[in-house]
Amino acid sequence: MNRLKTSLGKLSFNNPITVASGTFGIDYQQFYDLNLLGAIVTKTITPELKKGNPTPRVYETECGMLNSIGLQNPGIDEFIKTTVQDYKHFTNPLIVSFSASTIDEFCEMLTKLEAIDFIKGYEVNVSCPNVENEGLAFGVDEKIVYQLTKKLSELTKKELIIKLSPNVTDIVSIAKAAEEGGASSVALINTLLGMAIDWKTGKSMIRRGVAGYSGVGVKPVALQMVYRVHQAISIPILAMGGIQNYQDCLEFIYAGASMLAIGTSQFSDPTLPITIINDLKDHFDSNKITIDEIKGKVWGIA
Numbered sequence: 001m002n003r004l005k006t007s008l009g010k011l012s013f014n015n016p017i018t019v020a021s022g023t024f025g026i027d028y029q030q031f032y033d034l035n036l037l038g039a040i041v042t043k044t045i046t047p048e049l050k051k052g053n054p055t056p057r058v059y060e061t062e063c064g065m066l067n068s069i070g071l072q073n074p075g076i077d078e079f080i081k082t083t084v085q086d087y088k089h090f091t092n093p094l095i096v097s098f099s100a101s102t103i104d105e106f107c108e109m110l111t112k113l114e115a116i117d118f119i120k121g122y123e124v125n126v127s128c129p130n131v132e133n134e135g136l137a138f139g140v141d142e143k144i145v146y147q148l149t150k151k152l153s154e155l156t157k158k159e160l161i162i163k164l165s166p167n168v169t170d171i172v173s174i175a176k177a178a179e180e181g182g183a184s185s186v187a188l189i190n191t192l193l194g195m196a197i198d199w200k201t202g203k204s205m206i207r208r209g210v211a212g213y214s215g216v217g218v219k220p221v222a223l224q225m226v227y228r229v230h231q232a233i234s235i236p237i238l239a240m241g242g243i244q245n246y247q248d249c250l251e252f253i254y255a256g257a258s259m260l261a262i263g264t265s266q267f268s269d270p271t272l273p274i275t276i277i278n279d280l281k282d283h284f285d286s287n288k289i290t291i292d293e294i295k296g297k298v299w300g301i302a
C-alpha cells in the first residue's frame with residue numbers, strides 16, 4: 001500500500017513532494033531521478049524573454065534568503081521549443097508555472113501551453129505587476145484574481161493552481177476568489193517582501209532594495225496562511241514556505257496541505273526532496289496512517 005498517495009484537484013501523485021517554482025531546474029537530474037518526485041514544477045515563464053534583475057540579487061539572511069531574480073526566463077516561445085521538451089520523458093506530472101502583465105496575456109500563454117499534451121497542470125504566478133491596475137500585483141486584488149481565474153478556467157480542463165502571494169491584507173479572501181473563479185487548487189506561499197542593509201555602510205544588500213524573502217524564517221507565516229485558507233475553501237492546497245524536513249511537511253499537512261513543495265532548502269542540499277519522501281514514507285508506514293487521515297486535523301494544544 002502506498003500511504004503517500006495524494007492529489008490536487010484533477011491530478012494524482014505517488015507522493016506529496018514537489019519542488020517550488022524558480023528553485024529547481026532540469027539540471028537537478030544529475031543528483032537524482034526526477035521521476036521520484038510527486039510532480040515537477042517549472043520556473044515561471046513570461047510572454048517575452050526576461051534577462052532578470054541586475055546583481056546583487058540574492059542575499060543569505062539569518063533565517064533564509066532574499067532574492068530579486070526578476071523572473072529571468074527565455075520567454076514562452078523559446079520555452080515551448082526547447083526547455084519544456086527536456087521534461088517530455090518524465091512519467092510524473094509536469095506543472096508549468098507562468099505569469100504575465102495583463103489578463104489577455106495570461107490567456108494567450110495558456111492557449112499556447114494547452115497544445116502540449118505532456119503538460120498536466122498550470123501554476124499561475126499572480127505575484128507579478130498588473131499593468132492595467134497601476135502595476136499592483138494581480139494577487140493583491142480579489143476581484144482581479146476572480147476574473148483572471150475565471151477566464152483561465154474556461155480555457156483548460158487541466159489542473160489549474162493559483163499561486164497566492166502572502167503580501168496581502170487578507171489571503172483568505174484571495175483564496176476564496178480563486179476558488180470561485182474555478183481554480184482546481186491553490187499554492188501558497190510565494191515569497192514575502194524583505195530587505196537587508198549593511199549596517200556599516202547603510203547600503204542595500206540587493207540592488208533593487210526590496211526583495212522576496214524565503215526559507216526557514218517564513219515557515220510560521222506560511223503555516224498560519226495554509227491553516228486559515230484550508231478552513232475557508234474546499235479546493236486542495238499545495239503548501240510551501242521554509243520546509244526543511246519531513247516534520248515540517250507533517251505540520252503543513254495537519255494545517256491542511258495536500259501537497260508540499262521544497263524551495264530554498266534545496267540550495268544547501270539538492271537531494272533534500274528525496275530524503276523527505278523517504279522519511280515521510282517511513283513515518284506513514286510505521287504509524288500506519290495516510291495523508292488524508294491527518295490532513296487538516298490540527299487539534300488541541302501541545
Ligand SMILES: Cc1cc2nc3c(=O)[nH]c(=O)nc-3n(C[C@H](O)[C@H](O)[C@H](O)COP(=O)(O)O)c2cc1C
Nearest residue numbers: 020021022044067125189190214215241242263264
Ligand atoms: C531564487 C528563488 C526564485 C524563485 N522564483 C520563483 C518563480 O519563478 N515563480 C514563483 O512562483 N515563485 C518563485 N519563487 C518562490 C518559491 O517558489 C516559493 O514560493 C518560496 O520561496 C517559498 O518557499 P521556500 O521558503 O521553501 O523557498 C522563488 C524563490 C526563490 C528563493
